[in-house]
Amino acid sequence: MGNQAMNQPTLAQRAVDSIEDFAGRHPGHRRAHAKGACYRGEFTPNPEAARYTTAVHFQEERTPVIVRFSNSSPDPSQSDLLSPAKGIAVQFQLPDGEVTNLVAVSIPVFFARTPESFVDILKMVTAFEHKELSFKEKVAGVIEHFGESRHALLEVAKLKPPTSYAELPYYSIHAFFMVNAEGVRRPIKYEWEPDADIHHLSAAEAKEQSPDYLETEFSQRIRIAPAGFTLKAVLGEEDDPTDDSTQKWPDKRERIILGHLTITEATSEPENLVMDPTVVTSGIELSNDPILNFRHEAYAISHHRRSLHE
Numbered sequence: 001m002g003n004q005a006m007n008q009p010t011l012a013q014r015a016v017d018s019i020e021d022f023a024g025r026h027p028g029h030r031r032a033h034a035k036g037a038c039y040r041g042e043f044t045p046n047p048e049a050a051r052y053t054t055a056v057h058f059q060e061e062r063t064p065v066i067v068r069f070s071n072s073s074p075d076p077s078q079s080d081l082l083s084p085a086k087g088i089a090v091q092f093q094l095p096d097g098e099v100t101n102l103v104a105v106s107i108p109v110f111f112a113r114t115p116e117s118f119v120d121i122l123k124m125v126t127a128f129e130h131k132e133l134s135f136k137e138k139v140a141g142v143i144e145h146f147g148e149s150r151h152a153l154l155e156v157a158k159l160k161p162p163t164s165y166a167e168l169p170y171y172s173i174h175a176f177f178m179v180n181a182e183g184v185r186r187p188i189k190y191e192w193e194p195d196a197d198i199h200h201l202s203a204a205e206a207k208e209q210s211p212d213y214l215e216t217e218f219s220q221r222i223r224i225a226p227a228g229f230t231l232k233a234v235l236g237e238e239d240d241p242t243d244d245s246t247q248k249w250p251d252k253r254e255r256i257i258l259g260h261l262t263i264t265e266a267t268s269e270p271e272n273l274v275m276d277p278t279v280v281t282s283g284i285e286l287s288n289d290p291i292l293n294f295r296h297e298a299y300a301i302s303h304h305r306r307s308l309h310e
């Protein structure tokens with residue numbers, strides 16, 4: 001008998017439950033990246049991109065997009081200054097109602113290598129917060145997970161509050177494959193490079209900011225001029241892992257420009273928007289990264305719960 005038949009929660013349900021145990025339940029909101037704002041714009045591909053993939057949005061035409069910037073916290077009331085990593089989720093609106101998503105954050109690696117360790121780490125951190133762990137258990141937990149989480153923890157430690165959503169680079173973290181007309185399949189990771197210079201707030205500037213300063217700043221900014229990002233593909237080589245979100249590829253890897261995103265106006269969130277990163281169009285394929293593939297079910301559960309206003 002399968003798990004569900006026995007009414008046991010699936011691993012994805014346990015993952016979403018463990019986020020709720022850690023950060024509380026916030027009815028009607030996403031279980032992660034709860035606070036965010038949506039915008040409209042368009043993506044213009046670079047002609048070189050079509051050599052790597054047959055995906056429609058990387059051919060000649062411009063594609064309209066919905067962009068959602070977010071704070072990483074599952075708590076929608078968390079101040080922008082406190083929620084460390086920021087997200088950019090882009091939904092490309094392809095012909096005939098099809099969509100393809102690209103979800104990225106402002107750090108290049110994730111803290112868990114598998115869904116199982118995501119749940120274990122969250123449970124450990126929650127027990128730690130609630131002071132439920134003995135000293136021995138804390139040490140055992142840190143030893144078990146510190147290796148895989150080390151890079152992400154170091155990246156988070158470096159984060160400072162940004163001046164703007166438009167002044168940060170963002171990374172897909174996961175590898176994908178691009179497939180071209182000849183059937184050549186190449187591993188890539190995406191990076192968004194801002195048109196604006198990268199800036200962070202000084203301690204004195206941070207004190208002046210309102211809890212929602214990022215949305216206010218971005219909406220004001222695009223009333224004056226569009227905000228832009230260049231999309232790059234980092235080309236993976238033979239031994240670069242495609243199944244490990246905790247590992248960066250070497251910095252020296254070749255990058256190609258895939259195109260440019262222009263964000264022009266604020267918009268309300270479209271109904272039932274789910275930025276599921278596993279929804280990709282033909283010409284792009286998912287890698288074997290277990291975290292990437294797991295996100296499909298976790299995001300569906302979060303969407304189901306928030307739609308019911310749970």
Ligand code: HEM
Pocket residue numbers: 015016029030031032033036068069070086087088089103104105110114115118171172173245273274275291294295298299302303306
């Ligand atoms: C086990 C791994 C992960 C789990 C369980 C998880 C869980 C979630 C959940 C439940 C949501 C809300 C979905 C919704 O209601 O629409 C979400 C949103 C989000 N996640 Fe993850 N996530 C994981 C890994 C990642 C990674 C590796 C990234 C890095 C790119 C990421 C970036 C985001 C972003 C940017 C959003 C907001 C999307 C939007 O604006 O709609 N997540 N995540």
